[in-house]
Amino acid sequence: MPLIENLTEHPIALESFIDGVPMALAVLDHNRKIILINRAYEALTGFSKKEITGIFCGHILRSRHCIKNCPVLKMGANSEPAGIESDIINKDRQLIPIRLNVAIIKNQAGQVVGHIEAVENLKEFRSLDTQFRQAFTFEHLIGHSPQMEKIFKILPVIAQSDSSVLITGETGTGKDMVAEAIHQSSNRSKGTFIKVNCGALPENLLESELFGHQKGSFTGAIENKPGRFRLAHNGTLYLTEIGDLPLVLQVKLLTFLDDQMIHPVGSTKGFQANVRIMAGTHRNIELMVKKGTFRKDLLFRLNVVRIYLPPLRERENDTRLLLDHFLHKKNTKLNKSISGFSAEALKILLDYIYPGNVRELRNIIEYAVNVCQTNRIEVEHLPAFMIGADPASQNNPQIQMLEAVDDQPERPSSRAAEKNQTWAVMEKKMILDALSSAHGKRNKTAEILGWGRSTLWRKLKKHNIVE
């Protein structure tokens, strides 16, 4: 039985020692043959230690790198431990993503006598990662319109900085997803991402919720509460609906942005929190500043990086892309096999203006996929409000409701009239505006629009702007 000597008073049995380690471990000789493995290694690979002693480790671990690029082979006498991500196929025929760490073992004379390999099962992390990526990465914020491409280009840069970010855009454009995506791509991704809806809590609760409170500071404060700022220490705090933040708390937030100190309610001591602040709103903050409902100095501090997410009707051709994307997703989720849309249904879907933006589009597709019993989405599978009325009609109750709520539109008033236009009308107007500012020069017009000359020519023909 191999022993560890001179570590404790009595020698320790190596086998029981490494069996207690929860990570899969294998001790190899200098020819990469297995000397000893622990229980975790047995569980991971499916082989028992008795049967595999003396076998070349690549036949047991069966990692991709064992065959093509064995890290042990690259190690010299003075090599530092190495780690690589790979995958294995275990005895249960499961393909498991792993992280393989290898280090050399030396004897007392400093000679290499073997290697130790530690194998970390990444399956759980990968499945979380996949869910996460599906929900929040830039890749998932899909779109190939020039407006979205610009945003995709700038997001990784923003993620790497530590500046405050203000995300604006209509409801359903993906502000929360962008905030979380920035956090996940930033250096703070190991820290927590805390989201607080400033419009969802009453003023007195919001202060305690954000900054925490001390036990006994008010009736009902029966214990110390850390507050969201403290919870987001070393991470990111995302304040959604910042436009709804009461003025009193705007001052407190301002103080924090200045000195990074938080003072819990009733506490005499402050806490230095390392938190990145991001804020999002669908309101026109500048207008709120003019009206005196939002502090100008807070806007200046939050507005270090500004991201404007365009509404879906301004995202050229993205509607079709998103329709297909959500159809595929809902198909998978609801275990259906719907292949696409009928021409009539597609026309209605493309002509609709989506006042609720991507969220509304997603919900419409979810409804249609649920209702559809055939292999194609037909007109009758669409929600009644889409079929019954002209999509751009003012009679649409959904639009009326949204307009009533959104009394302070984000976009400048000159563009407010564009709200109920379809993409085709918007596109024509964009072309005419660009032609006008380019004094009719097509080269310049194409440049302004970010299109090639042939695309511009095609669009001019499509909209009957030229013969």
Add this chain to the structure above:
Amino acid sequence: MRQRLLIPLLGNDIAPRFDLATEAVIVSFDKNGIEKEEKMLVFSLGSSEDLCHLILMEEIKVVICSGIEEEYYHYLTWKKIKVIDSVIGPWKKATEYFRKGFLIAGTILNQKPA
């Protein structure tokens, strides 16, 4: 019974991974268990799909391999191909064991003599 078996290879050993094998051997036995043919194959890239396709094209009845993903294992068995997996050791020894009728999944041939 006439048998035609395929073994993915890494040198003289059974390849640790079915999906990464760039070599394979096809061995045919006649109804008396006498080896009739031995054909070595080399592929440019390792691929489970390509190997499965080859197995079907070559009318293989038995596959002896080491690590194989469940999906391909079930696919081959569904195609009525016998898969003996997690076999470790020299391929010649594996065919010998198979011919004698005592090769089972999980056999490690390196240490114990036949």
